[in-house]
Amino acid sequence: MSTVLSKSQQAYSTVHDRILTGEYAPGERLVLGRIGQELGCSVVPVREAIRRLEAEGMVTFERNVGARVAVIDEQAYLETMETLSIIEGAAVSLAAPFVSIADLASAREVNDRMRALLEDFDPVEFTNLNERFHRALSGRCPNSHLNDLVDRGWTRLDRLRRSTFTYVPERAAASIQEHDRILQLIGEGADPRTIELAVREHRLATPKAYLHRTDDPGDPEVLASAPGASPATSSRSHRPTTQGAS
Amino acid sequence: MSTVLSKSQQAYSTVHDRILTGEYAPGERLVLGRIGQELGCSVVPVREAIRRLEAEGMVTFERNVGARVAVIDEQAYLETMETLSIIEGAAVSLAAPFVSIADLASAREVNDRMRALLEDFDPVEFTNLNERFHRALSGRCPNSHLNDLVDRGWTRLDRLRRSTFTYVPERAAASIQEHDRILQLIGEGADPRTIELAVREHRLATPKAYLHRTDDPGDPEVLASAPGASPATSSRSHRPTTQGAS
DNA sequence: ATGTCGGGGATCGTATACGATCAACGGAGC
DNA sequence: GCTCCGTTGATCGTATACGATCCCCGACAT
Numbered sequence: 327m328s329t330v331l332s333k334s335q336q337a338y339s340t341v342h343d344r345i346l347t348g349e350y351a352p353g354e355r356l357v358l359g360r361i362g363q364e365l366g367c368s369v370v371p372v373r374e375a376i377r378r379l380e381a382e383g384m385v386t387f388e389r390n391v392g393a394r395v396a397v398i399d400e401q402a403y404l405e406t407m408e409t410l411s412i413i414e415g416a417a418v419s420l421a422a423p424f425v426s427i428a429d430l431a432s433a434r435e436v437n438d439r440m441r442a443l444l445e446d447f448d449p450v451e452f453t454n455l456n457e458r459f460h461r462a463l464s465g466r467c468p469n470s471h472l473n474d475l476v477d478r479g480w481t482r483l484d485r486l487r488r489s490t491f492t493y494v495p496e497r498a499a500a501s502i503q504e505h506d507r508i509l510q511l512i513g514e515g516a517d518p519r520t521i522e523l524a525v526r527e528h529r530l531a532t533p534k535a536y537l538h539r540t541d542d543p544g545d546p547e548v549l550a551s552a553p554g555a556s557p558a559t560s561s562r563s564h565r566p567t568t569q570g571a572s
Numbered sequence: 573m574s575t576v577l578s579k580s581q582q583a584y585s586t587v588h589d590r591i592l593t594g595e596y597a598p599g600e601r602l603v604l605g606r607i608g609q610e611l612g613c614s615v616v617p618v619r620e621a622i623r624r625l626e627a628e629g630m631v632t633f634e635r636n637v638g639a640r641v642a643v644i645d646e647q648a649y650l651e652t653m654e655t656l657s658i659i660e661g662a663a664v665s666l667a668a669p670f671v672s673i674a675d676l677a678s679a680r681e682v683n684d685r686m687r688a689l690l691e692d693f694d695p696v697e698f699t700n701l702n703e704r705f706h707r708a709l710s711g712r713c714p715n716s717h718l719n720d721l722v723d724r725g726w727t728r729l730d731r732l733r734r735s736t737f738t739y740v741p742e743r744a745a746a747s748i749q750e751h752d753r754i755l756q757l758i759g760e761g762a763d764p765r766t767i768e769l770a771v772r773e774h775r776l777a778t779p780k781a782y783l784h785r786t787d788d789p790g791d792p793e794v795l796a797s798a799p800g801a802s803p804a805t806s807s808r809s810h811r812p813t814t815q816g817a818s
Numbered sequence: 819a820t821g822t823c824g825g826g827g828a829t830c831g832t833a834t835a836c837g838a839t840c841a842a843c844g845g846a847g848c
Numbered sequence: 849g850c851t852c853c854g855t856t857g858a859t860c861g862t863a864t865a866c867g868a869t870c871c872c873c874g875a876c877a878t
Contacts, residue, residue, distance in 0.1 A: 381627030405717040
């Protein structure tokens with residue numbers, strides 16, 4: 327009795343997927359009428375779908391001009407990673423008390439599969455497992471709103487992250503070790519703040535490596551100043567640093 | 573020259589506002605046709621507006637049944653506050669290096685107006701100033717995505733927060749002092765993490781007070797376990813063994 | 819050569835129309 | 849008296865139609 331999806335829903339998920347797969351490239355124009363034809367429906371459902379995608383930030387819309395796939399430039403990528411590091415760190419630390427032994431075992435198994443994948447490296451599969459690993463942990467967070475934000479962060483990232491490990495393959499091995507550490511911290515009931523910072527640093531490590539590899543001249547400070555990520559940032563906080571809490 | 577807003581936009585902001593003001597109560601049914609009549613337009617623009625509101629979580633939608641104003645229960649309120657505490661804490665700490673002397677002065681002035689408001693207390697005005705104070709700081713955060721999330725958090729909260737200080741008036745005085753401390757930390761270029769925690773605790777203090785006032789027996793752990801919020805929580809974080817959590 | 823104006827085509831914005839679906843109600847059968 | 853089922857009204861979902869707006873491009877004047 328699975329009710330046929332409404333055309334509006336169809337349009338939504340189709341366009342959504344096509345954006346994720348890259349079939350609709352960033353910046354590409356999304357003409358309502360054309361999409362309607364391709365989907366075999368009129369423009370009305372397509373319009374609704376586009377509206378939702380707009381609200382989710384996947385497409386931009388201009389009055390009387392039309393929609394286009396949102397452009398994700400490097401800046402946006404870095405911001406998304408930084409934001410996700412913050413949100414996910416908090417989510418995992420909140421989730422920690424609710425992570426069962428079974429959950430830990432399951433996550434560990436995923437991590438082992440990643441380890442096995444190191445030889446004969448497959449960036450895409452590796453990335454998929456990576457996402458599974460992380461969702462397994464943050465998913466236990468009792469704050470559903472926070473969870474939702476983690477979800478959105480990953481989705482937002484999916485458009486680029488697909489190839490993250492292609493660009494920075496040397497991160498793979500370190501990543502797995504950091505996963506081990508996170509699991510250990512959770513397992514031994516470490517201080518929430520410690521867990522939070524561990525996850526945060528872990529997530530920030532990849533974009534940092536990415537920046538170092540592409541070009542050092544730029545301005546990697548965007549991430550350098552992430553709170554608590556690197557204790558010794560020495561970022562140009564022109565103000566005298568008074569020592570804070572431990 | 574201001575181009576007339578599209579009816580879709582009109583519909584969006586009208587419904588949005590009506591939800592915020594409470595004219596449309598939580599759980600209330602939103603009949604497309606009726607709204608269209610009230611706004612003097614057909615249902616199509618209304619549908620689009622509802623879709624966007626749906627994507628933002630302000631309304632829920634059920635196929636072939638219709639839309640209704642999303643219900644915000646106490647749980648959702650607490651989760652939103654907790655989430656905002658995390659996001660805003662990070663945003664302010666990232667913003668700190670970019671907060672100018674003028675910004676600080678401006679924020680201090682807002683805080684002074686709040687102080688003046690303590691006698692002859694006006695919860696609504698107080699709350700407005702409070703939001704202004706906070707946005708002035710987090711607004712300097714260079715991570716626009718994070719900023720956007722702060723914005724959404726406040727908006728989401730606006731539906732309930734309107735009356736927060738009505739419920740917990742004794743928080744007002746403490747709140748102002750905490751503002752002072754935050755300004756001081758930023759002014760002296762304190763460690764980002766210190767700033768982050770200060771903002772986090774500040775935001776969490778109100779819902780905590782709220783919980784204590786309404787009923788202490790309950791289970792205020794939702795917030796007690798916020799990472800780093802209260803160093804001495806000693807939350808009995810016993811891990812659920814094998815068996816699923818919750 | 820450059821800048822301005824205007825026509826034409828593509829696309830958007832919205833109203834209207836109509837079939838589809840759901841929920842509520844009331845009567846027939848047990 | 850209770851359950852089941854068909855009818856009915858309200859509302860949703862979508863197609864179609866048509867006016868409104870914008871962008872592109874070529875002609876004309878400077």
